[in-house]
Amino acid sequence: MRRALVMLAAAVPDAEPDSLADWPLGRRDTELLAFRASLFGPELEAIAQCPGCGMEVVLAFTAADLAAPPHAQSAAPLTVSLERYAATLRPVTSRDLLALDNANPEQPDSVSPAETTLTARCITAVTEAGAPVDPGTLPPEVLATLGEELGRADPAAATELSVQCPGCGQGWLAPFHIASYLWSELHHWARRLLMDVHTLARAYGWSERDILALPPLRRQAYLELVVT
Numbered sequence: 001m002r003r004a005l006v007m008l009a010a011a012v013p014d015a016e017p018d019s020l021a022d023w024p025l026g027r028r029d030t031e032l033l034a035f036r037a038s039l040f041g042p043e044l045e046a047i048a049q050c051p052g053c054g055m056e057v058v059l060a061f062t063a064a065d066l067a068a069p070p071h072a073q074s075a076a077p078l079t080v081s082l083e084r085y086a087a088t089l090r091p092v093t094s095r096d097l098l099a100l101d102n103a104n105p106e107q108p109d110s111v112s113p114a115e116t117t118l119t120a121r122c123i124t125a126v127t128e129a130g131a132p133v134d135p136g137t138l139p140p141e142v143l144a145t146l147g148e149e150l151g152r153a154d155p156a157a158a159t160e161l162s163v164q165c166p167g168c169g170q171g172w173l174a175p176f177h178i179a180s181y182l183w184s185e186l187h188h189w190a191r192r193l194l195m196d197v198h199t200l201a202r203a204y205g206w207s208e209r210d211i212l213a214l215p216p217l218r219r220q221a222y223l224e225l226v227v228t
């Protein structure tokens with residue numbers, strides 16, 4: 001969770017870092033997708049396992065395949081009427097997820113208690129038969145329905161890819177999480193850069209600073225000379 005905010009602060013350097021935690025998750029993920037495209041280009045690749053036959057399917061796609069329609073990204077409060085309840089909700093933010101992390105440092109196996117806590121946090125007002133009630137006292141099934149409405153109101157926070165298995169033909173929707181994807185991509189990129197510096201420093205006796213100052217194509221050319 002904190003990783004997503006670290007990357008978001010790099011993506012939006014002009015923003016007050018603390019304010020980024022209050023962005024709706026869909027806005028956060030849309031920004032991270034654009035940031036990722038500016039660093040590594042528009043093509044993404046992931047692996048999903050077919051729920052039908054277990055085959056590992058390689059997915060090649062672009063951010064456009066994931067993007068939610070612009071009208072879907074709304075920070076406006078959501079109002080939901082449900083039997084005798086009427087609730088006003090705000091979008092889920094990183095701050096909410098951080099609060100849950102702190103409350104449950106050991107991630108529970110079942111996410112449902114955390115999800116209802118999350119939904120209750122996002123209810124800004126709720127009435128039962130016209131009288132205000134505490135969101136924490138709502139029946140679980142009411143919280144569950146309100147949680148689904150929250151998800152529908154911010155679809156960019158739960159991006160999915162439509163996949164068809166080339167082995168058995170089964171189609172399914174695979175969830176895609178840009179924050180963990182980009183974090184692991186940056187991790188591998190940094191590790192590779194470190195190895196490249198190590199290889200060139202050992203071969204030529206250059207300093208780290210000199211190696212990093214080389215244009216990437218020149219650095220690559222020297223690497224190929226060393227390795228071959």
Ligand SMILES: [Zn+2]
Nearest residue numbers: 050053165168
């Ligand atoms: Zn399959």
